[in-house]
Amino acid sequence: MSSAKYAASDTALLLVDPYNDFLSEGGKLWPPVKESAEAQNLVPNMKSVVAAVRAAGIRVFYVPHHRAEPGDMDHWQCATPYQQSAAKIQVFGKDTWGGEWHPDFVPQDGDIIAKEHWASSGFANTDLDILLRQHGIRKVIIIGLLANTCIETTAKFAMELGYQVTLITDATAAFSKEAMHAAHHINGPTYASAILSTSALLHALK
Template structure:
């Protein structure tokens, strides 16, 4: 049985990131946070997930909003420094050095996240 995902606004999954059978797909969001007006919190809690790793763009808007919202909901938040992007270096600096420490329990590189997962410490 093939699942179809209705991604409004003409959105679609990039070919390398297509959901597989059994994957949980949260509702598309309308604001800066991946939690606001979506079922993401419900889906994570239903599956017993307590750690959230945030990557993507924009570091100083959507990533910050999602990370802060996750922290306020009680999740352990990891911000991945080299897997986020912004329009200017100043925005990246603000996201990682000034604002990130106010919501992220850890600010790591991709290599550090992979090492932690491989070592079973994440």
């Protein structure tokens, strides 16, 4: 699946949740993601992808998770246990180091930051779809965290909305090998137009 073509005029990179809490030593979610991230060479591969798409003139869209604030889910009627757990430990806390961009992924001039998503989809209850459409985007390359939650759900939603989806297997990570396998080998082929390694994407961008 390496014959895809990526024109700057209709392609975007979706950079999902590049926060310190996920990607940095000391981050609240770094311990459970560390093994997978290091096995995938995650941060260097993400850096390579971002640099390559910028060099190709492809626009970068940030797809950020909600930055937690104390009590912001206290009266929710349908918050999942997963959401409640994240709220309890204040993952990606607003105005905290963990809720800041990892230093290698700070937005640059021309990048677009979508509204924060509350659950797994970068499209649900945000402005991501209209931002992409207003920039003429038809194809999305998706990297970031986590492979089987926000990446997969955002990518599936993108496909349902009519976008052509490319997944990058080693520019994401998860909390287990099983989750990575399911995301790329079981679920990914049912909705993605291309499933590539970082090196294959870089070759395609040339």
